[in-house]
Amino acid sequence: MEIHDEPGVLHQDHVKAELEKLTFRQPTHIAVVDVNSSRVQNLEQEVQNYARTHPTDVPWISWTDSEHWADNVFVIAGAPNANYDESLEGQVAGYYYGSQLHISEKGREEVWDVAEWKIISDDDDGRVIESAEVASEYIGYQLDPARMCAQFTLFFIFFIAANKWIRYYLGRGKRAMAGIEEAREAYSQAMAGRAAVIGYLRLIPAGDIYGVQVIARYKVLQRHYRRLERAWKIIGDPVGLQWYGMRRGRLAEYAKSYSVQLRAMQQTVVNCAQLLTRKGAWQESWENEYELVQRDIAAVARIFSYVPKEHESFSHEALKWVKLKRAELDATATKVLTRTMPPSDALRELTRLSTEAKKFAEQAVDELFRGKSSREYYEKYRKYLLRYREESRQGLKSATKPPSRPQFRVGAHGVYYVTPSKSADEGHEFSNVSVTVRMNPQSPAASFVALRTDTPGPMSVYSPVRDISDAYFYAIAMPAVDEKFKAKKKRKGGLRRT
Structure with a gap:
């Protein structure tokens, strides 16, 4: 132990004799230090500065981290010349423990309660001796109720x-029953539409390139009809312990996934046949194609709803571009609905507009992230695209799984992070995106027939512009979210120290 009494308020011989009588459950070096300052803003910092500028028997500060105390040091600090009031509470006295000293929160509170009473009584010797006595009772491992x-x-x-495993095993049967029933319902819908889709396949013009790729996609999935029939023969009607078998659960998952894919592909065939021949509800099929390009142009406008001030002029030009492309899209829709433009030409026009929207969005992001100061944001933008586009490349395997990508919303005061829905039902319902004639990452069997070329066309996969806008917001919004989290964590850490 050692005593450093700058104000000279302690009877050092008496204090030293009393402290030497104490015993601890683990090796402990007591360092008593009183500073001269009358008003201390941060007593712990004051004592650390003292330890750095004065000789001590042993190092008080850790060699590995200068902001922490040495492993087995117990510092009893005080500022006797300071007035004890609410504004200085916690800076008149302090007790600091090395990282290897084990003391409970209750022990820390007991030490402070004793010290507080002695400070009020103006008993400096008692503040040191009695607080050290209380600390000796708590420092080190002890058989307290919490430990037992x-x-x-x-x-x-x-x-x-073991209990959890048994509950999981018993619950697996119930989940298997529900999963098989869902798979059976999806399978029955797919088989019911199988006969009807044959008639629509005959309506698709053989010379139309869009019709050719739709037929090719359907043929890729067609072989799964027989596989599904074999799977259901194996699944059968389970009874008793058969519900707990892993094989039936996996087969049911396969049956459900491919049944949903087939059902979506059947609707795609219907949409293609109706649109190209202008029969039945062909206007609805056209609307399904039109809406996607409309979303692409809206995604470009969405990017420019939140841009830095130095890019305001560029933002005005971009919004003019958006207005122009919306007019071209509306003009195309009018020509199709008035039968003055063939559906194939209209689909090519949609491909052109979506391609231009994608290129414009990419160029816009490059412009917004230009400069050294934006390099980190641009890296986050690329990271988003590379990571979350892998979901769409998985194709059929992720057919019934909801997306995990971060989503963002632009509000009046900035960009907000929106947690994607984890609902299983959302993943099982196919939106209109999956049944378009033009191929996109959510189109059934698109990855099997796409040419994988940079040239846009009926045989290539069209990537939505929403990915680019989400990546842009990911780059500019997530750093702010991270900074707020780090600042909050730092504030909590500071409160714990004091």
């Missing part, structure tokens, strides 16, 4: 794990 409870908890870990 923790050891009993370890004893029951195996029992709890």
Whole structure:
């Protein structure tokens, strides 16, 4: 132990004799230090500065981290010349423990309660001696109720794990029943539409390139009809313990995934046949194609709803471009609905507009992220595109899974992060995006027939511009979210120290 009494308020011989009588459950070096300052803003910092500028028997500060105390040091600090009031509470006295000293929160509170009473009584010797006595009772491992409870908890870990496994095994049968029933419903819908889709396949013009790629996609999936029939023969009607078999669960998952894909592909065939021949509800089929390009142009406008001030002029030009392309899109829709433009030409026009929207969005992001100061944002933008486009490349395997990509919303005061829905039902329902004639990442079997070329056309996969706008917002919004989280964490850490 050692005593450093700058104000000279302690009877050092008496204090030293009393402290030497104490015993601790683990090696502990007591360092008593009183500073001269009458008003201390941060007592811990003051004591650390003292330790750095004065000789001590042992190092008080850690060698590895200068902001922390040495492993087995127990510092009893005080500022006797400071007035004890609410504004200085916590800076008149302080007790700091090395990282290797084990003391509970209750022990820390007991030490401070004793010190507080002695400070009010103006008993400096008692503040040091009695607080050290209380600390000696708590520092080190001890058989307190909380510790005994923790050891009993370890004893029951195996029992709890076994209980969870049994509950999972028993619940698996119930989940298997529900999964098989859902798969059976999806399969029945796919088989019901199988006969009807044959008639629509005959209506698709053989010479139309859009019709050719739709037929090719359907043929890729067609072989799964027979596979599904074989799978259902194996699944059968489980009874008793058969519900708990892993094989039936996997087959049911396969049956559900491909049944949903086939059902979506059947609707795509219907939409293609109706649109190219202008029969039935062909206007609805056209609307389905038109809306996607409309979303692309809206995604470009969405990017420019939140841009830095230095790019305001560029933003005005971009919004003029958006207005022009919306007019071209509306003109194309009018020509199709008035039968003055063939559907194939209209689909090519949609491809042109969506391609231009994508190129404009990419060029816009490059312009907005130009400069060294924006390099980090641009890297986050690329990271988003590379990571979350992998979801669409998985194709059929992720058919019934909801997307995990971050989503963003532009509000009056900035960009907000929106947690994507984890609902299983959302992943099982196909939106109109999956049944378009033009191929996109959500189109059934698109990855099997796409040419994988940079040239846009009926045989290539069209990537939505929404990915680019989401990547842009990811780059500019997520750093702010991270900074707020780090600042909040830092504030909490500071409160714990004091």
